[in-house]
Amino acid sequence: MFTGLIRHLGCVRAATSSPGSGGLVLQVDIPAWPHEPILGESIAVDGCCLTVSSIEEGEAGGVSAGFDVVPGTLDRTTIGSLQPGDRVHLEPALKAGDPIGGHFVQGHVEGTGEVRSVEINGDDHRVDIVIPSGMLKLVLPRGSICVAGVSLTVSDKSEEGFTVTLVPTTLRETLLEKLQVGDRVNIETDMLVRSMAEAGGEGSS
Structure with a gap:
């Protein structure tokens, strides 16, 4: 975990x-x-x-x-x-007693997404990512998602993917600032959402 x-x-x-x-x-x-x-x-x-x-x-x-x-x-x-x-x-891996500053991530990547656009306006750094429809139904606006191992919040959701806004700390501590249109990134949706979907028979398959 x-x-x-x-x-x-x-x-x-x-x-x-x-x-x-x-x-x-x-x-x-x-x-x-x-x-x-x-x-x-x-x-x-x-x-x-x-x-x-x-x-x-x-x-x-x-x-x-x-x-x-x-x-x-x-x-x-x-x-x-x-x-x-x-x-x-x-x-x-997370150890007992470690702080949980992001969200629970299993490291079980479900698939990859493709960067569709990168918009930078001052400190506002937004990245739009297209993902397969099976994963998209597990993405919630303002919910959590893991992109290339980084815990992020979904800023917006579209018919083909989602948008994340990268804060200065994320840009400083990770490689996401270097993302360009066409790059592929590992995606893992929120395990809590997946669990509820599986329980209701609506998994990503």
Whole structure:
């Protein structure tokens, strides 16, 4: 379980195919992070819950964590498009007693969205994202949504997607300021909304 509050940024060192499995081995350099990853723990990488499968010394200090990514995850997320040098959002799993500053996030990315527009007017930074209709029905205006691992509030909803307004802290602490039209981002809808929809027989399938 996560909260959608980005704790650190990592840099992709390598993304190599796993022979015979159809999956991917993702290696992420994590410099100067007070949280020390351990083997077997879960870390959200751009909102996708992955398990640390290896740890070694990082190229620029710190550590380098390896993650085995299965084909199903590659099909639903942007992980398969990552290239060496790309930066990613990182968040360790929530522990008992940790503050919950965002919203409950499972790290189970449901699919990807595409940035349709970016509007900047002074401190007002709005991003419009198109998502599949199955996910759209789980999006509520002024509700919570996770975009690339970041907990955000839905400012508006349209027939094809939704809009989020990025506050200065989000722009400063995450990579969302760099989003451009056409970029794809991992999307996870609010788990509470999903649970209610599933109970009522209206899941995202």
